[in-house]
Amino acid sequence: MEAEDRISKVAVLVDEHIKEGLNTLQLSTWAGYSPGYFTRCFKTKFGISPMEYVKQRKLLTAAKEIANGRRILDTALDYGWETHSGFTKSFTSVFGYSPVLLRAFYVRDASVKGDRQSMEAYIKTTQLYKKxxxxxxxxxxxxxxxxxxxxxxxxxxxxxxxxxxxxxxxxxxxxxxxxxxxxxxxxxxxxxxxxxxxxxxxxxxxxxxxxxxxxxxxxxxxxxxxxxxxxxxxxxxxxxxxxxxxxxxxxxxxxxxxxxxxxxxxxxxxxxxxxxxxxxxxxxxxxxxxxxxxxxxxxxxx
The missing domain is CATH 1.10.3210.10 (Hypothetical protein af1432)
Structure with missing residues (x-):
């Protein structure tokens, strides 16, 4: 199998195992190469390191879930981030905006469609003169x-x-x-x-x-x-x-x-x-x- 085909196969496997804690050693094993040689081949094909590719694929898949209404923290935990803030920082560095924006778009679209069963119709308010x-x-x-x-x-x-x-x-x-x-x-x-x-x-x-x-x-x-x-x-x-x-x-x-x-x-x-x-x-x-x-x-x- 040519090197390019092996790297492409690894890219497919990344998506199939996207919620797992992947690392360079595991990816290089899938390709049948040493970690160093695999990393060089991967960078040649995709222009970024294997782990940066994994991070971007995780974030892209997570973004789709958030855009479909999933809570940000639940999604972050599923894709390997331990905190809301850590996920937000990674997300913003890749996409240029906060995942809160995607969540807001979901709420907006659900409101337009009248689909309010799984969301509150109004933003929380408080009574005047609360201490x-x-x-x-x-x-x-x-x-x-x-x-x-x-x-x-x-x-x-x-x-x-x-x-x-x-x-x-x-x-x-x-x-x-x-x-x-x-x-x-x-x-x-x-x-x-x-x-x-x-x-x-x-x-x-x-x-x-x-x-x-x-x-x-x-x-x-x-x-x-x-x-x-x-x-x-x-x-x-x-x-x-x-x-x-x-x-x-x-x-x-x-x-x-x-x-x-x-x-x-x-x-x-x-x-x-x-x-x-x-x-x-x-x-x-x-x-x-x-x-x-x-x-x-x-x-x-x-």
Whole structure:
């Protein structure tokens, strides 16, 4: 058998054993070559290493499952990733966008078709005047319900940081200001966002020059990157990272849910901006439920 045929046979076998923990030794054994020679032949044919090929095939197959409605974490575990965040990082590095986007497209399409049996018709909302600790418990419960992997200690420390930086601030409703980022985080969690994006939701309103150093130090580089993309979107309505866009959209949704507490003179402009800028973006890169609610609230206040 020619070398090219042997390599092609291995590529077929990779797909047949895609959920297994494959390695270069096993692949080279299938080809009947030494690992070194096999790797050289494989790179010649496909242009990438055998294990990079395996990773890309796993991610492509996983993407199809997520696009058909499977939960992100369940899919990630099946294809060999141990954490939601690790899978999201690998997925984004290959495809250029988060798996949350694929999940959102599924929700959107299911909504359009009226197929709501396996999904909630609305994004989770909370009652006004909930205490911060009550909202914190709702956030943790939402993450657990969606089977989103998160470090409770890390998330709690991010929440405490946000609460400290918002200390003394009040919303127009009279509530502690921290209730707003908590609600943004709950919306993100309900949409299936990963831990780092939820953390960015908790910190988005304190991402200012005077706080960037402490946030970068305490929250870490992954959260900082999402906050930079959020800042970019707020400034230009474009961003290199859809996770920052999701934070901005969820921020807008909660602000629209509580719009009655701001000056009535601003209702029209905010509602118009939502319909003109945020709703179209939500339909392209977020949950269809989010687009629907943004439209409903905007029309109500127009």
């Amino acid at each position: 911060p600790e009550e909202l914190w418990q709702i956030l943790c419960l939402t993450l657990k319900e969606n089977k989103t992997e998160y470090d409770n200690g890390k998330l709690r420390s991010i929440y405490e940081l946000a609460r400290t930086l918002h200390e003394g601030a009040k919303r127009k409703s009279g509530e502690e200001y921290i209730t707003h980022p908590l609600n943004v985080a709950i919306i993100l969690a309900d949409m299936g966002a990963d831990e780092n994006t939820v953390c960015a939701g908790l910190l988005h309103d304190v991402w200012r020059e005077e706080h960037k150093e402490i946030i970068s130090r305490d929250a870490g580089s992954a959260v900082r990157e999402i906050l930079f993309s959020y800042e970019e979107f707020e400034r230009t309505h474009e961003s290199h990272d859809d996770r920052g866009v999701l934070v901005a959209l969820c921020d807008r949704l909660h602000n629209m849910r509580t719009i009655e507490f701001v000056d009535a003179a601003t209702w029209k402009k905010r509602a118009e901006d939502t319909l003109r800028l945020f709703s179209p973006i939500a339909s392209k890169c977020a949950d269809f439920r989010l687009r629907s609610e943004l439209d409903e609230l905007s029309i109500k206040f127009l």
